[in-house]
Amino acid sequence: MVNDDTSTGPSGYVQPRIDVPALTALLDGEYAEIRDLVRTNLAAHASVLDEADELGVDAFRERVREVVVEMAATGQTGMGFPPEYGGGGDVGASIAAFETLAFGDLSVLVKVGVQFGLFGGAILQLGTERHHDAYLPDLVTGKLMGCFAMTETGHGSNVQALGTVATYDPRSQEFVVTTHGEQARKDYIGNAARHGEVAVVFAQLEVGGRSEGVHALVVPVRVGGEPAPGVRIEDDGRKMGLNGVDNGRIHFDGVRVPREALLNRFADVTPEGVYASPIAHPNRRFFTMLGTLVQGRVSVGGAGVNAAKVALTIATRYADRRRQFEAASGAQEQLLLDYGLHQRRLLPLIARTYALHFAQDVVRGQLHEVFSGPGTDDQARRRLESRAAGTKALGTWHATRTIQECREACGGAGYLSVNRFAALKSDSDIFTTFEGDNHVLLQLVAKGLLTDYASDFEDLDQLGMVRHVAGLAVETVLEKTSAHKLLERVRDLLPGGDEWDQEAGLLDSDYQLAMVRHREEHMLAGAARRLKRGVDQKRDPGTVFSQVQDHVIAVARAHVERLVLEAFVEKVRGLPEGGEKVALGLLCDLFALSTIEADRAWFMEHGRLTVQRSKAISREVNDLCRKIRPLAVDLVDAWGVPPEMLRAPDLAG
């Protein structure tokens, strides 16, 4: 697998050698063992890829359940649960396992996510010992399947406005759960249509006539395979993809559950009907509860990146085998990957995939730390939540874009179901929406930046102005905005002085970092000023926000891209000298420069890029593509997608 084409070009450039197994070990990192277990399990159950096409919806759902339970028996899916309940007690490993599972059939992945991440995660994080004892042992083995019933037909992103109500009845010491109208039915709920026996239901808690906001309760939804009394279940039916997951709708008609059904880690109701919570403020309580579920976003982001790897592995191998036109009359046809355009289509995507891989390492590490430690560092939690939201958005958009590009790059063959693209594309499409719509998530990221910017998070929270992510607390967020402060920060970003960015080498990663840092700071200050101006002019906050919204989204994107580049640069800097370091350095440069190139209009508009330098960056991107081209197959092979998962013998060889 070692590339033997080492050669010295006219410019003295020496093409690096990549030791593919060594690069795989570097990528797998501390979780190599669990990743290899998942690879083994995927290969053992490879037939599920065919069955996704061959079986009808009902049969495929049963098959996926079977595979999930079999995988659970190997310990693969329970890494995040405490050992005393049959888990592995290692949150980071549970995310790594989930990411790796994304190499395979994505219905299996999402069923695992629903069962162990969402349902299991809610029981673990929102419940207390009584819930853990009651549910975790059977949940971890997959014997007890459950639902995470948050989303409603009428409310996806705005969870605080859910319409399901759970009213406490002190006489019977029960909660009465009711769906108020069609818009309040639980919808798109995994495990609902077929396999779920209980559901964690998010509902407005009403105690003593007072609404205490959204809380979660465990509600049995099936008894002996039939809907429980008062529960009505509909099947969401066939979907674009993920048809091995049984999504459905749940209506509750005065369903009674005991007081103990309330997942009471953060709030409880006494038998007499007194509501109490250690967190005084309702919004803070709500966001604390939601915050414990952040692992879902970390998982999906990583899964998106790994789904992209499958597509890129196929398309890159294909491009290294497939010949198209003759370069000159009578000559042999050229390999696709020798065309400049084809390099431009695939290689920056490979670079971005590597970048997102290392960024995922960082967010997974933060998650592991927050959830393995004492867990009381609010700032670390907020940082994690913002970062998880951002990398989820970028990782899943990357998956959608990459899979599409790879399919097109494989022509008609890419359209046949026997290859992976059909399944990858339709199964992964919803990743940009579930676990938080990507645009809403970026607004969440931006909100954090704007409030940090105003250094005023606590005040805002007390004013109750940060409740609505989309509302962005326009009125008050920006009072402390200071143009002076901004300029100082920008200057700090340019280590070689104010003109340094016009002189530094394009391949100097300090330059690349300074560029993306500057972009973020400048965009943030601009969005803040625009919001403040609107408020100062006493305009309607909704209108002000609406007009600045694309700017706000751009801020968040710039922020996350900066984090991603920092993760990549830091990783490369820490490597020992050798072929892998050189190759990853090329990829890091390609990621950085193609990111700057994609937004070069902004950099020119804001005086940080001259026309000449902008053109030079495009030339450098092309040059990097040519240098990386001979390494391309090794670079995708190093991801270690099991060959059985490629399912594209005609394409990938």
Next chain:
Amino acid sequence: MVNDDTSTGPSGYVQPRIDVPALTALLDGEYAEIRDLVRTNLAAHASVLDEADELGVDAFRERVREVVVEMAATGQTGMGFPPEYGGGGDVGASIAAFETLAFGDLSVLVKVGVQFGLFGGAILQLGTERHHDAYLPDLVTGKLMGCFAMTETGHGSNVQALGTVATYDPRSQEFVVTTHGEQARKDYIGNAARHGEVAVVFAQLEVGGRSEGVHALVVPVRVGGEPAPGVRIEDDGRKMGLNGVDNGRIHFDGVRVPREALLNRFADVTPEGVYASPIAHPNRRFFTMLGTLVQGRVSVGGAGVNAAKVALTIATRYADRRRQFEAASGAQEQLLLDYGLHQRRLLPLIARTYALHFAQDVVRGQLHEVFSGPGTDDQARRRLESRAAGTKALGTWHATRTIQECREACGGAGYLSVNRFAALKSDSDIFTTFEGDNHVLLQLVAKGLLTDYASDFEDLDQLGMVRHVAGLAVETVLEKTSAHKLLERVRDLLPGGDEWDQEAGLLDSDYQLAMVRHREEHMLAGAARRLKRGVDQKRDPGTVFSQVQDHVIAVARAHVERLVLEAFVEKVRGLPEGGEKVALGLLCDLFALSTIEADRAWFMEHGRLTVQRSKAISREVNDLCRKIRPLAVDLVDAWGVPPEMLRAPDLAG
């Protein structure tokens, strides 16, 4: 349906009223009647949309055949054939009918395309009376189903390198058709797996030991429902979408067909085995034959635009009904379409859809003229071929991008198969590849521009240098490149003098046109210079081309966008005063400015946009979005997508 929100804003802007039926009539134009027939047929067969989900592959293929035959009986699908064979004798109407069919199930569309466009088109255009008499009557009714067997496993874009061989045997006066190796099997051929009885097979013609290049012959592939002797057929199996079309692979093992099977409009073989053609040069002959099939590209481009209309109709109506977050505490939640970001996501796509609609009118008109007249104007044919290639590429990419954006803009509901997105997305995905891979098509466009630029087409052709689209005839294409000529042309583009583009109003369509014309000219000259320099330096032509390839693609894209904008501007200018003209004017401005905005980096890099003006364009795009927002529902309703085709009651109301 008339919008009653006429109001005068603070700036004196009066919001136009749109008369929706009048706008529909304007869009349908001269083909209103056939379009309405298709709409009626689509509504009558609306159940096929459900059946696509409910039936297995085999049953759905039969169902689609049935629908196609029933539609054929209404005259809808035969408009392009001569009346004496049961056709409508109106090429333009046949394209309009096909475009409208794209509102419905796309398997039906593609089966119609295979049968009447590709198979029927080849018989009509490449055959002579004997073939017309033998095949057209039953072909037009759909009684005789046939294949268009061009693509091979190993050769998609490079048709001249096909591996199937048809050798003339003068003793028996037959051609012997043989597949040489797995790479030469015909692949992805519609109607092959199940319904085709005959195939138009493209093969290397060998006569008297001499290869005469690729020609087409009619070969029976099934007799009594079984593969004909010597013919082996495989099923391509399940695909990402279009599973109502029976694509398959065909191998020929010494299959004998009579001499008369050769479609002999452009070349023939005498009984004795003498090859003769009125077109002396093999390349010219080959491209003349292929050129007659241009209607396929015109059809697919228009179909892509109409598929995008379906997605936009659903997403726009949804965004006008769905509420998300409260704008301020306690206020009602805002409609999605009132958010600036959501406007930015959907409205430029609506504008571009209108632009591509009017550009499609132009290319359809050119097609009609070329194929209805005496048809000997080579220049008109080449212009048509280039334009068809370009609008096909832009129209189908637009479909892929728009359908994806609309799905994401409808959240989880957009993922359910009961809505149209799942089918639209998977069925239309291959549009970017079939009837010519989009990137290859843009290279074809660029080749035409570069050769026109050198004013030297004939010479090149004689040198045999234009055979390979991808090769682009690097060595000789650019000898006449003249930088001086370029500058004069650029100056001509700026009617108000050299500085005029810095002063003209952004909403002046002459300014917008000058910008996109300048971009095209400048890019073209630049690509030409880079190619010439590489050749002058005696570098390997393949390498030279590879390095300039992305530039070449950019030239083609700029060219086609210029044509699209010209079509839109001209259309709007020709309209009578009124609400529709005002509304289309806003859309035309939005299309022009969002197109310039998307490439503003290029304009800044090339001195045609100052930083201030670039920012002003972005502000203007936002402003146009706000003006168009109240018109959005009327604008999508005017496309006249039959309500039965939306299949999204929960989304579109």
